[in-house]
Amino acid sequence: MQTFLHKFKTIFTEPAIRNRVFFVLGALVVFRALASIPIPGIDQTVLEQFFTNNQFLGLLNIFSGGGLSNLSIVMLGVGPFITASIIMQLLTVMSPKFKSLYTEEGEAGRAKFTQYSRMLTLPLAILQGFGFLTLLKSQGVIADLTTFQFIVNVILVVAGSVLLMWIGEMVTEYGIGNGVSIIIFAGIVATLPMTMSQLFYSYDPSQLPLYIGFSIVALGIIYAVVVMTEAERPVPITYAKQSRGGSTYGTSQSYLPMRLNQAGVIPIIFALSIILFPQMVLNILSAFNLPWVARANELVTNFLNNQWAYGGVYFMLVFLFTYFYTAVTFDPDAVAKNLQRSGGFIPGIRPGAHTSEYLGNLVTRLTLVGALFLGVIAVLPVGMQIATGVSALAIGGTAVLIVVSVVLDLTRRLDAQVSMREY
Numbered sequence: 535m536q537t538f539l540h541k542f543k544t545i546f547t548e549p550a551i552r553n554r555v556f557f558v559l560g561a562l563v564v565f566r567a568l569a570s571i572p573i574p575g576i577d578q579t580v581l582e583q584f585f586t587n588n589q590f591l592g593l594l595n596i597f598s599g600g601g602l603s604n605l606s607i608v609m610l611g612v613g614p615f616i617t618a619s620i621i622m623q624l625l626t627v628m629s630p631k632f633k634s635l636y637t638e639e640g641e642a643g644r645a646k647f648t649q650y651s652r653m654l655t656l657p658l659a660i661l662q663g664f665g666f667l668t669l670l671k672s673q674g675v676i677a678d679l680t681t682f683q684f685i686v687n688v689i690l691v692v693a694g695s696v697l698l699m700w701i702g703e704m705v706t707e708y709g710i711g712n713g714v715s716i717i718i719f720a721g722i723v724a725t726l727p728m729t730m731s732q733l734f735y736s737y738d739p740s741q742l743p744l745y746i747g748f749s750i751v752a753l754g755i756i757y758a759v760v761v762m763t764e765a766e767r768p769v770p771i772t773y774a775k776q777s778r779g780g781s782t783y784g785t786s787q788s789y790l791p792m793r794l795n796q797a798g799v800i801p802i803i804f805a806l807s808i809i810l811f812p813q814m815v816l817n818i819l820s821a822f823n824l825p826w827v828a829r830a831n832e833l834v835t836n837f838l839n840n841q842w843a844y845g846g847v848y849f850m851l852v853f854l855f856t857y858f859y860t861a862v863t864f865d866p867d868a869v870a871k872n873l874q875r876s877g878g879f880i881p882g883i884r885p886g887a888h889t890s891e892y893l894g895n896l897v898t899r900l901t902l903v904g905a906l907f908l909g910v911i912a913v914l915p916v917g918m919q920i921a922t923g924v925s926a927l928a929i930g931g932t933a934v935l936i937v938v939s940v941v942l943d944l945t946r947r948l949d950a951q952v953s954m955r956e957y
Contacts, residue, residue, distance in 0.1 A: 544952045551710075551951050558709035561701050562720045568694060569606045569721070573687050575677040576605050605670070610662055610695035611721070612702060612714045617662075617811075618654035620804055622647060626862055636862075655699060656692070663691040665814055710951065711944045715799075719940040722933045752934065755911060759938040762907050765794040767900055769893070774877045788878070790869070792896060795904035797859040799939050802912050804859070805851035813838070845916040849909040856905035866893040911935055 545551050625632040635643045667687055670676045679687065698717060705713030768789040816831045837843055870890035879885045883892045912935075 541949065541952045545948060548952075551948070554708065554710045554951070555948075558705055558711070558716065561705045561709065561713070562716070565608070565698065565701060565717055565720060566724060568608045568697070569724075570604070571607050572605050573607055573609070573676075573690055575679055575683070575687070576675065605675070606694070607690050608694035608698050609666070610659055610691050610698075612695070612698055612717055613807075614659035614662055614695050615651065615655045615699045615702070615714065616803060617658050617807055618651045620807055621654060622651050623859070623862055627858070652699065656696065659692045659695040660688065662814060663688045663695070667691070710947050711940070715936070715940050715943070719937055722937055751914075755914070755934050756938055758907070759911070759935055760942065762795050762904065763798075763939060763942050767792040767794065767896070769896070770881055771873065771878045772881055774879070792893075792900055793904075794900055795856075795907065796864060796897075796901070797856045797904065797908070799936050800859050801852050801855035801905070801908055802935060804855040805848055805912065808851055809838075809844075809848060841916050845913040848916070849913045852909045852912045853905045856908055857901055860897065860901045860904075864897055866890045866897065869893055908935075 545555060622632070626636050627633070632647070636647050667676065667684065671679070671684070676687075699714075702713030702717050705711070705716055707713075709716075769792055771788045771790055773786045773788065813831070813834045816827055816834060819827045837847075867890045870886060870893060873879060873889060874885045880889055880892065883889050
């Protein structure tokens, strides 16, 4: 307890850490202020009815950080930037040039990779903004606007998305943690008071066992996420004797931490983006009044409303993207080469190709556990919805996973900042 109080005191007494924390808080205040400014011409009553009955917008509201629920100027949120990042990640698999840029050229290559993602964000934001506003206009959520007014609204939401992307990057650079994740986290947490108030006003004593069951499951999910996020498989590393400056140093022992869930929440974000992408495209095409678009839109909507089909596809996408993202971020060949250059080896495993094969097999087995866990957590709310008929639980698991993961990441980073200042 004393250690915790000491670290908490250090956060607010050490100027460098305090400034970073206040920068994050200030950025979140700006974000929530922007999220409360609606675009012109909204029919609030129709919006509430449409939002309640549309699971597509409910899922997308996660990426907007809560800004979509009231059609604010940041209604697109960081969705376009996330989509651009996914496309760039896919390009690393299809293009050796992009893979080299991301994995082999160090910080300069990653900076250029991020710059390409920023550039791709703008056209994606324009397409998404046009598609959403067209959909909302056709549903009567937005009043009939002139062409000029419609273009102004598109410019507003695109500018809001780009501004939010910039705020996220500033938080990453001058604050603590990943700025995009923190924005999504803040949007989810901001909806908790409204959700709790709705549960309070709709409380039915006969449903008390159901509420207790939900609470137990929620606590179990939080505990499981914490355990799986922190779990790792230590791989022992031995460094051979080295001679430096006429002195010989003996062997030393270390270990390589292999996380059970190396991908974090990224696979779920990827999977949601892929699931939502077809309807996003169809919303854009619906402006041209094509018969086949209306039919395709109906099929996609029926798919999203079919909990069994939606849950099955969602699980498979999360499972596959966990392997995909782990393969992009962890290269056994590169790790094996670095160990060999530094004189390190895994006891019982020959350096070079054998080490690479061993690490590849190990990460495959570990990723299987992590992928199954993420898939189950992602579709668990869908299963509960099927069992109970409570539609409010459609995105609960994803939201809990993001919130817990961001909190753990912030805790680790704050602890690292405090330890660095102490030593």
